[in-house]
Amino acid sequence: MTLLRHTPAEETARREALTVNPAKTCQPIGAMYAALGIHRCLPHSHGSQGCCAYHRSTLSRHYKEPAMAGTSSFTEGSSVFGGQSNLLAAIENIFTLYDPDVIAVHTTCLSETIGDDIPQIAEAAADKGLIPEGKRVIHCNTPSYVGAHTTGFSNMTKAMVDYFAEAKADEKAAGRVNLIPGWVEPADIAELKRLVALMGLDCITFPDTSGVLDAPLTGAHEMYPGGGTTVDELTAAGDSAHTIALGPICSGAAAKALQAKCNVPQTTLPLPIGLHATDRFVMKLREFNGGHVPAEIAAERGRLLDLITDMHQYFYGKTAALWGDPDQLVSLSELLMSVDMLPKYVVTGTPGKKFIKRMGEVLGDRAHDCRVEQGSCADMFMMHQWIKADPAKVDLLIGNTYGKYIARDEDIPFVRHGFPILDRIGHQHMPTVGYRGAIRLLEQILNAFLDRQDRDAPEASFELTM
Amino acid sequence: MPKPTSDIPILEDRKAQVHTKGAAPFKLACEKHSVAGAVSQRACVFCGSRVVLYPIADALHLIHGPVGCAAYTWDIRGAASSGPQLHRMSFSTDLREKDVIYGGENKCEAALVELIGRYQPKAAFVYATCIVGLIGDDLDAVCRRAGERTGVDVIPVHSEGFAGSKKDGYSAACRAIDALVGTSPEPKPGLGAPPSINILGDFNIAGETWVIRDYYERMGIDVIATITGDGRVDDIRRAHHAQLNVVQCSGSMKGLARLMKEKYDIPFTHVSYFGLEDMSRALYEVADHFNDPDMKARTAALVRDEIGAVMPELRKYRDALAGKRAAVYTGGAFKAFSLVRSLRTLGVKTVIAGSQTGSPQDYQKLEALCDEGAVLLDDTNPLELAKFIDQTGADLLIGGVKERPIAYKLGVAFCDHNHERKECLAGYAGMVNFAREVHHSVCSPVWRLTPRGCRTAAPDASPPVRPLRRAAVRRPAPRPALRTTPLTIGAKEVAV
Numbered sequence: 038m039t040l041l042r043h044t045p046a047e048e049t050a051r052r053e054a055l056t057v058n059p060a061k062t063c064q065p066i067g068a069m070y071a072a073l074g075i076h077r078c079l080p081h082s083h084g085s086q087g088c089c090a091y092h093r094s095t096l097s098r099h100y101k102e103p104a105m106a107g108t109s110s111f112t113e114g115s116s117v118f119g120g121q122s123n124l125l126a127a128i129e130n131i132f133t134l135y136d137p138d139v140i141a142v143h144t145t146c147l148s149e150t151i152g153d154d155i156p157q158i159a160e161a162a163a164d165k166g167l168i169p170e171g172k173r174v175i176h177c178n179t180p181s182y183v184g185a186h187t188t189g190f191s192n193m194t195k196a197m198v199d200y201f202a203e204a205k206a207d208e209k210a211a212g213r214v215n216l217i218p219g220w221v222e223p224a225d226i227a228e229l230k231r232l233v234a235l236m237g238l239d240c241i242t243f244p245d246t247s248g249v250l251d252a253p254l255t256g257a258h259e260m261y262p263g264g265g266t267t268v269d270e271l272t273a274a275g276d277s278a279h280t281i282a283l284g285p286i287c288s289g290a291a292a293k294a295l296q297a298k299c300n301v302p303q304t305t306l307p308l309p310i311g312l313h314a315t316d317r318f319v320m321k322l323r324e325f326n327g328g329h330v331p332a333e334i335a336a337e338r339g340r341l342l343d344l345i346t347d348m349h350q351y352f353y354g355k356t357a358a359l360w361g362d363p364d365q366l367v368s369l370s371e372l373l374m375s376v377d378m379l380p381k382y383v384v385t386g387t388p389g390k391k392f393i394k395r396m397g398e399v400l401g402d403r404a405h406d407c408r409v410e411q412g413s414c415a416d417m418f419m420m421h422q423w424i425k426a427d428p429a430k431v432d433l434l435i436g437n438t439y440g441k442y443i444a445r446d447e448d449i450p451f452v453r454h455g456f457p458i459l460d461r462i463g464h465q466h467m468p469t470v471g472y473r474g475a476i477r478l479l480e481q482i483l484n485a486f487l488d489r490q491d492r493d494a495p496e497a498s499f500e501l502t503m
Numbered sequence: 504m505p506k507p508t509s510d511i512p513i514l515e516d517r518k519a520q521v522h523t524k525g526a527a528p529f530k531l532a533c534e535k536h537s538v539a540g541a542v543s544q545r546a547c548v549f550c551g552s553r554v555v556l557y558p559i560a561d562a563l564h565l566i567h568g569p570v571g572c573a574a575y576t577w578d579i580r581g582a583a584s585s586g587p588q589l590h591r592m593s594f595s596t597d598l599r600e601k602d603v604i605y606g607g608e609n610k611c612e613a614a615l616v617e618l619i620g621r622y623q624p625k626a627a628f629v630y631a632t633c634i635v636g637l638i639g640d641d642l643d644a645v646c647r648r649a650g651e652r653t654g655v656d657v658i659p660v661h662s663e664g665f666a667g668s669k670k671d672g673y674s675a676a677c678r679a680i681d682a683l684v685g686t687s688p689e690p691k692p693g694l695g696a697p698p699s700i701n702i703l704g705d706f707n708i709a710g711e712t713w714v715i716r717d718y719y720e721r722m723g724i725d726v727i728a729t730i731t732g733d734g735r736v737d738d739i740r741r742a743h744h745a746q747l748n749v750v751q752c753s754g755s756m757k758g759l760a761r762l763m764k765e766k767y768d769i770p771f772t773h774v775s776y777f778g779l780e781d782m783s784r785a786l787y788e789v790a791d792h793f794n795d796p797d798m799k800a801r802t803a804a805l806v807r808d809e810i811g812a813v814m815p816e817l818r819k820y821r822d823a824l825a826g827k828r829a830a831v832y833t834g835g836a837f838k839a840f841s842l843v844r845s846l847r848t849l850g851v852k853t854v855i856a857g858s859q860t861g862s863p864q865d866y867q868k869l870e871a872l873c874d875e876g877a878v879l880l881d882d883t884n885p886l887e888l889a890k891f892i893d894q895t896g897a898d899l900l901i902g903g904v905k906e907r908p909i910a911y912k913l914g915v916a917f918c919d920h921n922h923e924r925k926e927c928l929a930g931y932a933g934m935v936n937f938a939r940e941v942h943h944s945v946c947s948p949v950w951r952l953t954p955r956g957c958r959t960a961a962p963d964a965s966p967p968v969r970p971l972r973r974a975a976v977r978r979p980a981p982r983p984a985l986r987t988t989p990l991t992i993g994a995k996e997v998a999v
Contacts, residue, residue, distance in 0.1 A: 054613040056570055059574045061570060063571025084665075094905055097904055108537075110539045146632075146634040253992075256993040258913055418592075
């Protein structure tokens with residue numbers, strides 16, 4: 038019996054009512070992940086217990102780390118009378134026992150449909166004295182039937198601005214930028230912070246999951262590992278000279294909100310994955326440090342270029358299928374195009390108007406050779422059907438763990454990238470942003486090709502040196 | 504003398520859900536709704552139904568709700584199938600805002616008709632999620648219509664997440680299965696039919712149902728249906744032909760066994776397949792039920808052979824593990840009993856035992872089973888668990904996905920006895936696998952690298968090394984005093 042051969046090659050009529058093997062998940066997990074990027078913050082899921090359990094399990098599987106979050110534990114009663122008493126009890130219990138600095142509440146389909154008003158409940162909690170001095174309760178709305186996990190992340194990131202950022206000083210702090218890194222790995226955030234520091238700039242990074250979901254082993258269970266953006270930093274973000282938001286879907290809204298609220302100018306850039314996107318990031322930073330790019334960064338760029346030229350013959354003409362989140366897919370596609378590979382098939386479950394246009398810009402005159410879909414029916418089933426129906430298939434798959442069925446069924450090399458990765462390690466530790474991150478990505482892609490070539494080569498052409 | 508548990512912060516409302524054996528007369532509150540705001544390790548009604556029905560491999564499983572509930576339960580359980588793999592796909596109606604406003608019935612029906620047309624499943628289960636309960640979709644009517652249009656049984660599963668606990672999800676799943684039982688066109692076997700059973704409550708994680716089924720078949724018993732591990736719709740339809748229901752797992756399948764007792768007068772017995780004692784007891788109990796001397800003899804021979812085959816290896820592990828301490832935190836409490844016994848077989852003492860969903864009777868039994876000083880926990884949370892592990896000095900935690908990283912961060916060994924176990928842990932061979940896993944983790948040298956390992960293992964683990972003596976020792980010049988910072992792990996300096 039073959040594994041999971043439940044995808045017919047012939048394309049079915051356009052599906053309207055059905056998602057099969059989704060290339061997305063729901064908003065609340067994004068809000069939970071973002072909230073973990075606040076220092077000493079306990080995310081709180083205002084809904085049924087299962088939501089919270091699923092999100093924590095998925096984050097734990099992806100990071101191999103404890104993922105802490107509370108839940109309002111809705112009952113039949115709460116679904117009739119509203120979840121106010123649950124949330125009040127939760128706020129009291131959480132501050133009593135877990136003592137976070139911030140409780141970051143996100144809603145669920147259940148509490149949204151009931152119509153719970155979180156700010157009003159938080160106010161009631163404050164009136165009852167349930168919120169200790171100096172502690173904060175923030176919230177964002179993340180109904181599961183709107184957007185996708187990426188928009189949940191965006192909403193919580195924006196909530197950090199809405200609740201904390203303040204323009205206090207008369208002048209913006211020259212030489213200090215805000216960095217909104219988007220939904221990337223803790224290692225990516227650390228890498229981005231390193232680049233900003235090398236450029237000689239101060240930086241407030243939010244949300245910052247580095248040091249939270251890649252916490253070192255200390256022999257103790259730490260409810261709140263050392264990392265994360267502090268409330269003071271989030272407040273001070275209102276006085277920074279500029280905001281650089283990476284990825285319009287995940288970071289754009291927060292940057293715009295900060296501009297509107299505190300008059301901090303903003304630039305939204307694509308995620309700095311690949312040579313060109315990293316160039317844009319570095320050049321933008323250069324505008325704030327007096328026009329200087331340190332030799333170390335130039336050398337890192339040079340090493341990336343060196344790798345590309347050394348190995349370029351292995352890349353050219355290769356095709357890939359990609360799935361995941363829009364911000365990632367645009368930059369990954371650009372990276373592939375820059376080494377003469379073609380992102381032939383691209384799907385994302387995240388809805389949103391600009392994605393297809395952005396992909397078109399990246400693909401340029403090759404756009405007609407590619408298929409790009411988004412939304413409810415743009416799922417792994419669709420992707421699998423495309424590949425099955427294509428005699429040439431593709432040379433490479435890039436995406437989260439759920440691609441392993443296609444990889445096995447179609448026997449295609451597979452590089453894991455995105456969320457969630459449930460069956461490999463590395464994503465927690467090795468960045469894929471910046472020049473060094475691009476080296477890592479190209480190394481993974483190359484090794485996948487070379488392993489495949491070694492596996493399939495007849496003995497006569499099995500080569501030692503490649 | 505057992506230590507009091509007072510120095511560990513526990514929510515006032517949860518205090519009754521923690522008990523230290525010997526510290527006071529036994530009393531443990533349970534079956535309570537989780538305290539809001541506690542970082543509970545529990546899940547919801549939907550989760551309960553989903554994990555129970557999931558292994559039915561030739562049925563279609565459609566999740567009616569926003570995409571998350573389907574995404575998080577896509578191929579989540581290593582419930583192996585010997586045939587179809589349809590259960591490993593993820594089907595969702597992906598409800599959007601307009602569906603929440605105008606209702607999702609049409610979408611659900613269209614999805615069912617399309618999927619049943621494509622896959623021709625033997626039956627279809629449609630899971631209601633929170634939102635479906637709230638917007639008032641008439642799931643029963645949708646299923647009836649879809650069934651009429653396709654000629655396939657479409658069964659609603661009323662698993663709205665908020666409508667109770669995971670246990671209520673088990674009940675909803677049992678009712679869904681019950682809708683299939685008794686629908687087989689095959690005639691009921693008459694008197695003189697060979698002894699037959701259904702295996703209830705084993706989910707074929709890592710092939711466990713196959714192991715158990717093989718034992719029963721070797722005893723001369725006809726296994727009619729395995730519910731739900733490696734489950735098939737047609738087997739379930741004729742499950743009422745069985746003469747006995749053998750039920751494993753405390754919560755999940757009791758409901759079905761009761762329903763089948765009422766409807767078809769099929770008796771049931773509770774068993775566990777984990778550990779030598781419980782496994783053997785299960786086989787003997789079933790043999791006793793049929794009261795056939797030949798079968799009893801076959802069973803005794805089977806038990807003898809199997810135990811004989813695994814004992815040499817088990818002894819090896821027991822020698823290495825004797826005196827170690829374990830913490831056990833399971834979903835249902837029934838599994839905890841078996842684990843406490845199995846660990847005892849390996850010379851390991853259980854110092855913490857708890858479950859997400861245990862009943863008062865369960866905990867009474869668990870308390871009786873545990874040694875003096877053991878801490879009993881109902882519906883615990885990471886903070887409590889971590890602190891009790893520290894306090895009791897446990898060397899091992901047995902639990903599921905959310906417990907694993909907690910153990911590792913503490914520098915404590917871990918064994919997954921939940922959905923993510925990769926080895927068959929049931930039966931006799933399973934006991935060896937279990938012992939091996941426990942041994943490999945507990946006795947791994949990696950714990951010597953961690954602070955906790957340093958604390959407990961350092962003194963005798965590495966005897967002082969005597970430096971080689973040299974004829975003349977040249978003293979290095981004294982270094983200028985520097986402000987040094989040591990290499991640390993946690994708050995402890997690393998000894999190199």
